[in-house]
Amino acid sequence: MLGKVDVPAKYLTVTVSRFTRQLPAGLEVRLMATAVPDLAAFERDVLVPRFGTGGQTEIASDLPGLDAVTGERLDQGK
Amino acid sequence: MTRTWLALALVACASPPPPAPKAAARPLPVVVERSDAGRCEASRGDDVLADPAVVGTYPKRIARLDQAALAARRKELGDRNPGVDFRVDVFGYVIAFGVPAPRGPLTTPAEIAQLEEDAKCAHADLRGFVSKETAVGKIAGAPAVYFMRAPTLERVAPLIVLPAPMDSALLAPKWKLTVEYARERVTIAPCEVAPLGATGTRAIRFRRASSRSRHARCSEKWTCQRNI
Numbered sequence: 001m002l003g004k005v006d007v008p009a010k011y012l013t014v015t016v017s018r019f020t021r022q023l024p025a026g027l028e029v030r031l032m033a034t035a036v037p038d039l040a041a042f043e044r045d046v047l048v049p050r051f052g053t054g055g056q057t058e059i060a061s062d063l064p065g066l067d068a069v070t071g072e073r074l075d076q077g078k
Numbered sequence: 079m080t081r082t083w084l085a086l087a088l089v090a091c092a093s094p095p096p097p098a099p100k101a102a103a104r105p106l107p108v109v110v111e112r113s114d115a116g117r118c119e120a121s122r123g124d125d126v127l128a129d130p131a132v133v134g135t136y137p138k139r140i141a142r143l144d145q146a147a148l149a150a151r152r153k154e155l156g157d158r159n160p161g162v163d164f165r166v167d168v169f170g171y172v173i174a175f176g177v178p179a180p181r182g183p184l185t186t187p188a189e190i191a192q193l194e195e196d197a198k199c200a201h202a203d204l205r206g207f208v209s210k211e212t213a214v215g216k217i218a219g220a221p222a223v224y225f226m227r228a229p230t231l232e233r234v235a236p237l238i239v240l241p242a243p244m245d246s247a248l249l250a251p252k253w254k255l256t257v258e259y260a261r262e263r264v265t266i267a268p269c270e271v272a273p274l275g276a277t278g279t280r281a282i283r284f285r286r287a288s289s290r291s292r293h294a295r296c297s298e299k300w301t302c303q304r305n306i
Contacts, residue, residue, distance in 0.1 A: 002259045002260055002261065003258075003259050004256055004257070004258050004259070005256065005257050005259065006254070006255070006256055006257075007255040007256065007257055009247075009250035009251045009253075010250075012250045012253060012255065014246040014249045014250050016243045016246075016249075018235075018236065018240070020231060020235045022231070023139075024142070025139065025141065025142060026139050026140050026141040026142040026169065027139065027140040027142075027169060027230065027231065027235065028137050028138070028139050028140075029132075029137060029138045029139075029140075029235050029238045029240065030136065030137035030138070030240065031240050031241075031243045033243065033244075033249050035249075035250065035253045035255070037255055037257075039257070042257065047257070047259050050259075051259050054261060055259045055260060055261060056259070056260050056261070057257050057258070057259055058257065058258045058259075058260065059255065059256070059257055059258075060256040060257065060258050061254060061255055061256050063253060063255065066249060066252055066253075067137075068243035068244060068249065069136055069240070069241050069242075069243055069244065070136075070244075071244050071248065071249060071252055
């Protein structure tokens with residue numbers, strides 16, 4: 001491994017969508033935000049200038065859904 | 079004198095009859111007006127089919143009703159609309175209603191559409207019901223036609239108003255994303271084991287195609303060469 005680099009927020013694309021799920025207490029509707037990294041741009045701007053070509057990227061952390069209104073991590077089925 | 083009595087009798091016969099006593103008070107029927115297209119245009123009555131309230135500020139929730147509340151909901155609907163069988167889901171939302179079929183099985187779509195239209199005209203509470211599909215069934219042993227609409231999950235949930243989301247510039251920094259950067263992975267390829275050669279040794283020499291290095295692993299980029 002050549003190195004581990006944090007992805008700046010500018011390379012994340014945030015998508016907000018409605019999220020409906022059935023809970024034991026009833027139906028819940030909320031807005032959920034998901035992030036998709038633009039790895040091509042990040043590799044071109046950050047990785048290649050730092051480590052050179054011929055590398056392979058691997059996302060080391062997951063991308064959980066966040067509540068788009070509160071900004072908190074979505075709780076799983078309470 | 080006789081002529082006078084005869085005139086009075088004629089006057090009595092010519093006078094209008096006294097007004098009939100008023101009938102007993104009965105509930106007023108639903109006023110239904112039909113347009114040229116034959117559709118009901120009466121004003122809606124009490125919106126008994128109104129969906130139960132969405133609770134909570136955020137996230138919005140539609141509470142699941144218990145059995146007693148569901149039974150009360152069905153009874154309320156049935157009392158207001160006699161002759162109509164209602165189906166409600168676990169949230170109390172009306173998802174289907176059934177009306178008795180006027181005769182045997184209804185086969186043509188026009189007959190089914192007319193039956194639904196008649197039911198909507200006869201029951202003002204059904205006015206806003208938009209059916210999605212139909213099914214046959216029975217009400218008290220008699221054949222009936224049920225009109226179903228989209229489930230609550232896909233009919234009501236998209237219409238619930240939610241607060242505005244946070245700005246994308248505020249949401250993006252909440253993710254902590256890390257990228258590992260590595261050289262191209264080397265996968266160890268199985269090498270062919272040389273059989274016993276003419277010299278009687280089992281030495282195997284690996285040689286890289288480009289650099290002729292002898293001590294290396296056998297991988298995709300390395301060729302195996304037997305030394306016989």
